[in-house]
Amino acid sequence: MSSDSQTGSDADTPSDYPVGVKLGSTRTVVKTPDDLERTLTCLATYEDALTGEEKVLYGEEAAVEYPDRVQYMLRSGLPEDDENADAAATFFEAFMDATDVPPESGLVYAVPTIDNDEGVANLEAVVESSPVGETFVRAYPESLCGSVPCFDGLDALDSIFVAINLGSTNLEACAYRRGEQLAPYATGGVTGNEVDRTIVSYVEEETQGRVKVDITTAREYKEQHADFEDYEAFTDVVQQPGGGSHEFTIEDSVMDAVDEYVDSVVDQIANEFLPELANNYMKVYKLALDEQIVLTGGMACIPGLVEEVEERLGEELQRDVEVTTADSPELAAANGAHRIAEQLMVHHD
Ligand SMILES: Nc1ncnc2c1ncn2[C@@H]1O[C@H](COP(=O)(O)OP(=O)(O)OP(=O)(O)O)[C@@H](O)[C@H]1O
Ligand SMILES: [Mg+2]
The missing domain is CATH 3.30.420.40 (ATPase, nucleotide binding domain)
Structure with missing residues (x-):
């Protein structure tokens, strides 16, 4: 565990529980004194077979088991409307519950800089209305949170x-x-999404139209293989519609x-x-x-x-x-938000 051992025992008293959160369009990351958890920002609901009650699944489980109706409510970066905001709130509550964040916690969450007041207000409402963060809830810009780990302590806030x-x-x-x-x-x-779309079309070109990958596969190619230091060509296999499979090699599409x-x-x-x-x-x-x-x-x-x-x-x-x-840039915003929350705890006391 990366968190310092001295927070371990202190942090067990719930009123001293600083939490950093980054709600992203693809993944959500939460850093607590005990844990660092990451999940896909998606949600699926189903009916309990016995009681008929509505049950909630989120993250990888929802994406894998319910591809037909899984909902990525922050797909455009922020909750655009009430429906997405409700889904985001349900997701957030379930995720906080699963990571054992107590109600008596202090929460710092990262918000994008983008000029979308309504979306930012919706995100705020999602976090503010959640059962966690009774001690305090504060928003900081995502890129500021993500920069904190590049400086000593909280020097980023003073530079x-x-x-x-x-x-x-x-x-x-x-x-x-x-x-x-x-x-x-x-x-x-x-954007990263645009890179994924470009990879889709470059793969089609590079394979003379034989291979059409979907956007998720393109993202995986990028995340697993893109490398300016030592890129290596890789192979993959697609099933042909008429049966049989086709193996192909990607030399240029990802790096281009x-x-x-x-x-x-x-x-x-x-x-x-x-x-x-x-x-x-x-x-x-x-x-x-x-x-x-x-x-x-x-x-x-x-x-x-x-x-x-x-x-x-x-x-x-x-x-x-x-x-x-x-x-770890993909975790930095949550880690930085957590560092800010720790300091706000000190002021709060
Ligand atoms: N290991 C990796 N290698 C390459 N790209 C990665 C890696 N991990 C994540 N990405 C890419 O980074 C992007 C996600 O970044 P981030 O989590 O900062 O976005 P976000 O906060 O959800 O989006 P935005 O701020 O634009 O709303 C995606 O395009 C994803 O594919
Ligand atoms: Mg972001």
């Missing part, structure tokens, strides 16, 4: 730096000035897609976000570029991606920049 979040539904960037967001920028045009993704990220940052920041906050811009630029979000997991961004962004800006990410 000036640029954070770039590489998510499944959005690319987000902003400068943080002691926790305050400056020049927040978001685009739905450069992520390579274009990195170019697009660098282009958006260098030509859209940074000029806007420089225009409005020239001094902050200069200070931030002398600091490390932090990449957060799941796409930062791709080996060597940080170095690629560092090199290409440096070329585009014609100056050296330092780019970094947390050890």
Whole structure:
């Protein structure tokens, strides 16, 4: 267990139970003093065969057993409407219950920066209405939470730096000035989901139209094989509609897609976000570029991606920049949120 042993005994008194949560469109991560849990953000309900009562399944179990009616309620990043918000609340309550988070806990959760007040309000309602977090519930920006592990303690909340979040539904960037967001920028045009769709079409091209993978398979290819340091071609097998199977090898499709993704990220940052920041906050811009630029979000997991961004962004800006990410970018937001919750506990006492 990564949490320090001294929290073990203290944290057993439930009123001293800091929790960090990241609700993502694909996966949700929760960090408690005892545990780090990750699950797919999805839900399926069924009728109990004996009582007729409605029962709830979530995560991998729901996805595998009920592919016909599993619901990904944060598919677009935030709960868009009441129905999705209700489903998200049901999911969240079930997940908190399964991870043994007590009602007397202090909760910090990560919210996307994106300009969608209604969606953010819906997410807030989901967390606020849950039975956990009686001690406190606080929201912090996802990319700030995800940057915390890149600094000592909570120094991220007291520094000036640029954070770039590489998510499944959005690319987000902003400068943080002691926790305050400056020049927040978001685009739905450069995303992990888009990479998956590109892989689908590149695989079809690379196999001369013989292989059409679905989007989930494309995502798995990306998560398992994309690697800027030492990519290896891989093979897979598809069943042919008429019977028999077809084995194929992927040499280029995955890396071509992520390579274009990195170019697009660098282009958006260098030509859209940074000029806007420089225009409005020239001094902050200069200070931030002398600091490390932090990449957060799941796409930062791709080996060597940080170095690629560092090199290409440096070329585009014609100056050296330092780019970094947390050890486990896909867990960093929950880990950072937990670290903030621990500190808020101290203030609360
Ligand atoms: N090990 C990995 N290798 C490559 N990509 C990964 C890995 N783990 C996650 N990803 C990708 O990262 C993306 C998910 O990132 P993240 O969890 O930060 O997104 P999110 O918060 O749900 O999305 P958003 O912030 O855009 O709403 C997906 O595209 C996923 O495929
Ligand atoms: Mg996100």
